[in-house]
Amino acid sequence: xxPAQPLDDDTTHTAxxxxxxxxxxxxxxAHVRIREFPVRQVPVLLATIFxxxxxxxxxxxxxxxxxxxxxxxxxxxxxxxxxxxxxxxPIKRVLRWSTASAIFQAVTISVAMQMMxxxxxxxxxxxxxxxxxMAASINAGFTLTHxxxxxxxxxxxxxxxxxxxxxxxxxxxxxIGGMQATNMLIALTMGFITVxxxxxxxxxxxxxxxxxxxxxxxxxxxxxxxxxxxxxxKEMRELSLxxxxxxxxxxxxxxxxxxxxxxxxxxxxxxxxxxxxVGQKPWHLLGGPRSDREVSDGFVAAVREKRSWRARMLNYRxxxxxxxxxxxxxxxxxxxxxxxxxxxxxxxVTQEIRRERELAEAxxxxxxxxxxxxxxxxxxxxxxxxxxxxxxxxxxxxxxxxLSGEKREYVDxxxxxxxxxxxxxxxxxxxxxxxxxxxxxxxxxxxxxxxIDDCAQLLRPMADEKxxxxxxxxxxxxTPLALGDAGRVRQILVNLLGNAVKFTExxxxxxxxxxxxxxxxWRLTVDVEDTGIGVPPERAEQIFEEFQQADAAxxxxxxxxxxxxxxxxxxxxxxxxxxxxxxxGDRQGxxxxxxxxxxxxxxxxxxxxxxxxDTLTLPPGMSILLAEDNATNRLLIRRFLRDQEVxxxxxxxxxxxxxxxxDIAPDVxxxxxxxxxxxxxxxTRAIRLLDMPQPRIIALTANAFASDREACIDAGMDDxxxxxxxxxxxxxxxxxxxxxxxxLSNPSSDGVSRPDAAKGTPSWTSPPGSGTTSGxxxxxxxx
Numbered sequence: 001x002x003p004a005q006p007l008d009d010d011t012t013h014t015a016x017x018x019x020x021x022x023x024x025x026x027x028x029x030a031h032v033r034i035r036e037f038p039v040r041q042v043p044v045l046l047a048t049i050f051x052x053x054x055x056x057x058x059x060x061x062x063x064x065x066x067x068x069x070x071x072x073x074x075x076x077x078x079x080x081x082x083x084x085x086x087x088x089x090p091i092k093r094v095l096r097w098s099t100a101s102a103i104f105q106a107v108t109i110s111v112a113m114q115m116m117x118x119x120x121x122x123x124x125x126x127x128x129x130x131x132x133x134m135a136a137s138i139n140a141g142f143t144l145t146h147x148x149x150x151x152x153x154x155x156x157x158x159x160x161x162x163x164x165x166x167x168x169x170x171x172x173x174x175x176i177g178g179m180q181a182t183n184m185l186i187a188l189t190m191g192f193i194t195v196x197x198x199x200x201x202x203x204x205x206x207x208x209x210x211x212x213x214x215x216x217x218x219x220x221x222x223x224x225x226x227x228x229x230x231x232x233x234k235e236m237r238e239l240s241l242x243x244x245x246x247x248x249x250x251x252x253x254x255x256x257x258x259x260x261x262x263x264x265x266x267x268x269x270x271x272x273x274x275x276x277x278v279g280q281k282p283w284h285l286l287g288g289p290r291s292d293r294e295v296s297d298g299f300v301a302a303v304r305e306k307r308s309w310r311a312r313m314l315n316y317r318x319x320x321x322x323x324x325x326x327x328x329x330x331x332x333x334x335x336x337x338x339x340x341x342x343x344x345x346x347x348x349v350t351q352e353i354r355r356e357r358e359l360a361e362a363x364x365x366x367x368x369x370x371x372x373x374x375x376x377x378x379x380x381x382x383x384x385x386x387x388x389x390x391x392x393x394x395x396x397x398x399x400x401x402x403l404s405g406e407k408r409e410y411v412d413x414x415x416x417x418x419x420x421x422x423x424x425x426x427x428x429x430x431x432x433x434x435x436x437x438x439x440x441x442x443x444x445x446x447x448x449x450x451x452i453d454d455c456a457q458l459l460r461p462m463a464d465e466k467x468x469x470x471x472x473x474x475x476x477x478x479t480p481l482a483l484g485d486a487g488r489v490r491q492i493l494v495n496l497l498g499n500a501v502k503f504t505e506x507x508x509x510x511x512x513x514x515x516x517x518x519x520x521x522w523r524l525t526v527d528v529e530d531t532g533i534g535v536p537p538e539r540a541e542q543i544f545e546e547f548q549q550a551d552a553a554x555x556x557x558x559x560x561x562x563x564x565x566x567x568x569x570x571x572x573x574x575x576x577x578x579x580x581x582x583x584x585g586d587r588q589g590x591x592x593x594x595x596x597x598x599x600x601x602x603x604x605x606x607x608x609x610x611x612x613x614d615t616l617t618l619p620p621g622m623s624i625l626l627a628e629d630n631a632t633n634r635l636l637i638r639r640f641l642r643d644q645e646v647x648x649x650x651x652x653x654x655x656x657x658x659x660x661x662x663d664i665a666p667d668v669x670x671x672x673x674x675x676x677x678x679x680x681x682x683x684t685r686a687i688r689l690l691d692m693p694q695p696r697i698i699a700l701t702a703n704a705f706a707s708d709r710e711a712c713i714d715a716g717m718d719d720x721x722x723x724x725x726x727x728x729x730x731x732x733x734x735x736x737x738x739x740x741x742x743x744l745s746n747p748s749s750d751g752v753s754r755p756d757a758a759k760g761t762p763s764w765t766s767p768p769g770s771g772t773t774s775g776x777x778x779x780x781x782x783x
Contacts, residue, residue, distance in 0.1 A: 030098070047063070130183075252341055253282075299329060390636055442485040452472070481601040520600060525594070530590060534588065572595070625650075626648060628670070652675075654686075658687055662690055673700075673712070
């Protein structure tokens with residue numbers, strides 16, 4: 001329970017304001033003025049009688065009536081002011097009203113006095129007038145503490161009345177005579193008496209208000225102290241109950257770290273009674289063979305430094321059972337700055353520690369499983385891609401040759417099946433990379449409209465074969481240039497369009513595209529709508545799960561692994577967008593909406609344009625070393641390059657590749673990563689240490705993970721081609737090497753044998769018809 005809040009200065013000020021604020025003082029001022037109205041009329045009545053007997057009854061009636069009128073007006077205004085305050089009128093307005101009425105009341109008295117003085121210049125009349133003005137001034141002085149503006153207004157008017165009288169009297173007499181001097185002395189004396197009396201009254205009032213304020217502050221402090229004491233007592237009772245019956249062990253130590261008190265939970269947790277624990281030090285009582293002494297020393301150091309301390313520590317019960325305790329110890333600092341006591345709250349976390357260890361072991365097993373999965377995928381990828389490389393490559397070569405109809409059908413079947421198998425492998429690997437968050441995205445300028453049109457053109461032959469209309473809407477109105485990963489965008493679109501064509505038998509596939517500004521970039525929206533079999537509403541979300549399709553019949557009829565949509569959605573979300581299946585409505589088929597966030601390209605950015613690999617031609621005389629242990633793959637590369645005017649040399653392992661590099665100094669090395677004697681990485685490192693013009697080294701491997709690419713780059717390779725290698729990819733990678741001046745490496749003694757060792761397989765050169773004049777390679781350093 002929090003302690004009671006003491007009365008602060010604002011509270012004291014509020015209480016003082018309620019008694020001595022302007023509103024309260026005005027209330028008392030008005031009340032007294034109204035109540036003492038009859039008393040104030042006594043001197044008016046006496047003055048009226050005097051004037052009536054000595055001067056004239058008419059003057060007496062006029063002067064007395066005028067004075068009473070001023071009093072009545074003032075009383076009425078004060079009464080109205082009280083009622084206005086009750087209705088919520090601001091005090092400032094009421095004070096202005098009452099000040100005006102006070103001025104009017106003082107003026108009436110002043111006029112009445114002037115009427116009497118100018119009718120009778122006798123000493124008695126003058127003295128009586130001065131006495132009446134002094135009484136009125138004293139009466140005004142009484143109100144100075146409650147309504148200052150009204151009081152000062154009255155005093156000023158009375159003083160001006162006396163001063164005005166003397167000015168007129170002296171001007172009438174033409175000099176200051178004895179009578180004038182006497183009257184002035186009487187006026188000064190009465191004025192002094194009035195000032196003294198008023199000053200005393202004001203001083204007494206101020207002293208009283210200061211005492212009242214002090215009393216209020218003292219009362220507030222006393223009240224706060226009483227509340228604090230009551231709250232503290234209640235809190236102590238509650239804390240004692242909490243500590244006694246808490247589920248955690250509570251221990252109180254003295255400054256020497258000896259136990260002063262323990263609660264019941266401590267005895268249940270440790271098995272030690274309170275009498276056994278009091279006077280003991282915790283280490284001697286609960287320590288054991290496996291307890292960490294450094295943790296205990298940390299507690300001692302924390303006490304010495306007067307700071308709190310928390311740690312987990314292995315302790316032992318009285319029966320010898322080991323228990324883990326989460327210990328939180330806090331020092332209580334006394335007024336002198338020294339530690340008075342220490343409070344320790346300790347919780348049994350034995351089960352929690354056990355669960356944490358089990359969880360850590362489970363995480364380790366999961367990580368081991370993930371590593372085993374990655375190793376398995378990498379191994380299977382390599383083992384499958386290696387023969388698949390030969391199958392697809394040879395099928396491509398056969399397809400380019402002259403074949404009969406039946407044989408071409410066989411070749412097309414082989415190519416179709418091989419490509420389907422490659423797609424499955426790529427999908428599994430892509431899914432593995434997404435799970436590991438190892439997919440990298442580029443941010444390069446490209447044309448969204450051109451990218452979408454290219455995808456549509458790629459799928460158009462498949463649509464034409466099925467008699468489907470492939471309709472594009474809005475691609476010509478897209479932003480001409482944006483920043484993004486064009487390859488990933490193409491991958492997603494090809495999957496969506498491919499599914500639409502695949503699952504549509506008749507009708508059309510419509511592609512709608514639009515871009516709109518999105519902050520500093522663009523929001524690309526592409527709808528792919530078809531008239532196909534559609535997706536049942538209950539399967540709308542399941543189709544985005546891995547290895548899921550609309551139903552089992554769809555899988556049997558159309559094939560596929562069910563990985564395309566999950567991979568595409570994962571890629572889209574990593575690019576700031578998403579893929580959703582729109583509600584069917586009244587249309588037939590399905591409609592998938594792709595949204596992507598693209599960056600805004602500058603006008604100076606160039607489009608990412610790919611070369612037409614069918615027209616690629618390698619520089620004549622380029623020297624290429626193929627380091628590959630698989631004879632079929634070597635044959636495939638020879639077939640890919642047979643129409644190019646290049647010198648091709650072959651090595652069957654990494655050591656031969658190093659030796660032949662030192663001997664022939666090739667322009668480009670196609671380096672397989674997995675070879676006997678020296679693998680591709682070690683061979684590349686050895687080549688980079690040779691004192692010679694360095695060739696461009698391209699990894700040629702069935703390992704397709706991003707980590708494999710990074711390993712190749714780290715080893716010193718320049719490019720990376722994943723198997724199965726297609727002829728277009730190979731030519732595009734080789735043409736980038738070009739006949740450029742290659743840097744020299746630093747001389748180093750790497751222990752690799754020099755050119756006097758075995759030379760590997762013989763050099764293969766282009767056929768005579770290719771234009772090569774000799775079978776010898778041309779060293780790049782000679783060009």
